[in-house]
Amino acid sequence: MSEEFQASKPIYIQIADRLINRIVRRELLPGDKLPSVRELALQSGVNPNTVQRTYSEMERMGIVETRRGQGTFVTEKDDILMGIKVRMKNDIIDAFVKNMMDLGLTKGEIIDGLNNFLVEDGGERNENRP
Amino acid sequence: MSEEFQASKPIYIQIADRLINRIVRRELLPGDKLPSVRELALQSGVNPNTVQRTYSEMERMGIVETRRGQGTFVTEKDDILMGIKVRMKNDIIDAFVKNMMDLGLTKGEIIDGLNNFLVEDGGERNENRP
Amino acid sequence: MSEEFQASKPIYIQIADRLINRIVRRELLPGDKLPSVRELALQSGVNPNTVQRTYSEMERMGIVETRRGQGTFVTEKDDILMGIKVRMKNDIIDAFVKNMMDLGLTKGEIIDGLNNFLVEDGGERNENRP
Amino acid sequence: MSEEFQASKPIYIQIADRLINRIVRRELLPGDKLPSVRELALQSGVNPNTVQRTYSEMERMGIVETRRGQGTFVTEKDDILMGIKVRMKNDIIDAFVKNMMDLGLTKGEIIDGLNNFLVEDGGERNENRP
DNA sequence: GTGGTCTAGACCACA
DNA sequence: GTGGTCTAGACCACC
Incomplete structure (x- = not known):
């Protein structure tokens, strides 16, 4: 189930790129819930710390919002x-x-x-x- | 005289990129001698080891040839x-x-x-x- | 614990030769982790930069793959x-x-x-x- | 008229190798005169210093003898x-x-x-x- | 922890 | 003079 990553780019950036692409293509809509850190880490075959960093980066960009205890969501600010x-x-x-x-x-x-x-x-x- | 480099890319790659661009644009012609390692290091404001690495990389790509004791030259294999x-x-x-x-x-x-x-x-x- | 190297060949090449021999002889198998740069440097009695160069050269040859933050591994492409x-x-x-x-x-x-x-x-x- | 040399080996060694091969193959016989330093340098397209070094190396090995004012000769000690x-x-x-x-x-x-x-x-x- | 880059300074063989 | 190698020591991003 683990995916392949290219060596030239940080993995956490590559994961972010994929998610962002799905968001701008409207495959993921504003308000949608993203997978939990642990779930996405399992899917991607990487360390949860790495996914955590992906989400931090995306939150810094304003693309997602984290609600304590609920998860990470695509921002509704279209x-x-x-x-x-x-x-x-x-x-x-x-x-x-x-x-x-x-x-x-x-x-x-x-x-x-x-x-x-x-x-x-x-x-x-x-x-x-x- | 020292130049600026962006942090995101290794300096030795950035120096190589500049030289390669000048070569493919025909500002540097096949057979031309490149500056010596020490000279280009001074011009660029970097350590000679860094320029050395640039030249090694370019030789590996087949873009330049080094002649022992003489210098580094743009390959004549057009x-x-x-x-x-x-x-x-x-x-x-x-x-x-x-x-x-x-x-x-x-x-x-x-x-x-x-x-x-x-x-x-x-x-x-x-x-x-x- | 330090080993001897012959003067005629670069040390980083000699270290690479040893590792490559062990790999083609199947003493090191595809997917196996190589010692870290610092560890092999200690074992071999050389500077970590020299081992780093060994690993870079082997990666360029496609014999090993480096995974960011994890280490250097024998390629699984048999x-x-x-x-x-x-x-x-x-x-x-x-x-x-x-x-x-x-x-x-x-x-x-x-x-x-x-x-x-x-x-x-x-x-x-x-x-x-x- | 200049010849090609491979980068991996010193030129003065490559020139020596060629001469030694001709000697052991009996194309050059004991007592034969080798070309003068300047002549061989011209033929090979290298610096006379380089040929000089070739001859020094071969004399050190006992393969040739230099006679002052006369030139360099294949040794007659078969x-x-x-x-x-x-x-x-x-x-x-x-x-x-x-x-x-x-x-x-x-x-x-x-x-x-x-x-x-x-x-x-x-x-x-x-x-x-x- | 890992590998990757860079500097400073040195020594060497080669031409 | 040239390029090539090596050490010592440092800093960095990544996992």
Whole structure:
């Protein structure tokens, strides 16, 4: 039942990324209860301390709220969730353009490269590939 | 004369990234001599061991060659350099699309997001920005 | 408790060679934990940085995997280990034949020389010799 | 006209190895004059200091003799040359068997491995392959 | 506890 | 001069 993590990133960040992705995709809705620390730790095959750190980080970002004795819940402040999604999107685009320009590519080449990729390969894409 | 490094990435990687960018952009040409370990260490304000590590990593990647007692040189195997550039480009695009799709965006939204960014903000972008 | 190293080869390579030999001989099995950096440094009488370099090199070769905060483990990808063993074997044979032929020996002389050696001297050979 | 050297070994050793191989193969005979330092340096595309070091090393081994003002000559003491050849051969075999046994191979497997190699691949072998 | 990075300073072989 | 290795000692993030 334990999952695989890549070595390059802290595990607690990788777990947070997955949860955040499910939240911004609306698979987890505002007010939904997240699994308990122990349960998620078991599912993920990691130390409960690591999950605890994930939840702390997400609470710091305002994405979840913990209610003592009840658990951890997706925040119901929807504007926060939307803001996070917009910010993440902008960060991703910004980093992408910076990286491509650092390679010496022009704006036109960047767009072309993306289009080629989406036409050839993007159709089969899913999040379960290795 | 010392430069600034961001805390999130190892310094020796950041130095390598800068050099690699200059190489793939053809600011440094095949056969060119790189600064000596000690010289680049002084320029960058880091310990010579750190630069040494940068050069080791780049040699492992096949980007540079070291000649005993003479120095470190950009490899003259041009196909390797091209291969590296292509691979880096593909990796960047791949990560970009994955990240955007993880946010729940469609292919059309990804392209739109990029186009908006390049129109609004990309024009001022240049290699001298921080 | 400190061990001896020969001057001709880097210490971090010699330590790696020993570990790799134990792994391909199945004295260390896939999934086994290697000693911590500090522990092996103490055992070997070298600086922890040197052992660190050994482990980095072995990870680069795909022989071991490091799990953050947990330690360094023999990879469980058994095919990689077998591939490394085969490659090492081929490299050794290749170098041997090249060296012998460079001396002007024929294929028959090479085989004879090896047979003579194994009959006369090879019998006493064992893994505990210095 | 300059030749290629591998990075792993000192150039002055690689040059010595080539000369010694030609001597033990009797392509260079006792009493033959070797090229002058400057000439060999030009041919090999290296610094004359490097060739000088090659000749010093070979003189130390008793393989060549330098006569002031005349040049460097293959020693006419044939027993020395034979002794060197025998010693080199033994060293090569010894290292080969040690390396193979370190991989956990038995004597039978070592002989089999060598035979397979010589049958399949050894026929096309020559010293000019990359 | 673990591995990863960095500095300071030293020594070495090589060209 | 060059790169390569090693030690000593420190700090860090992660689990």
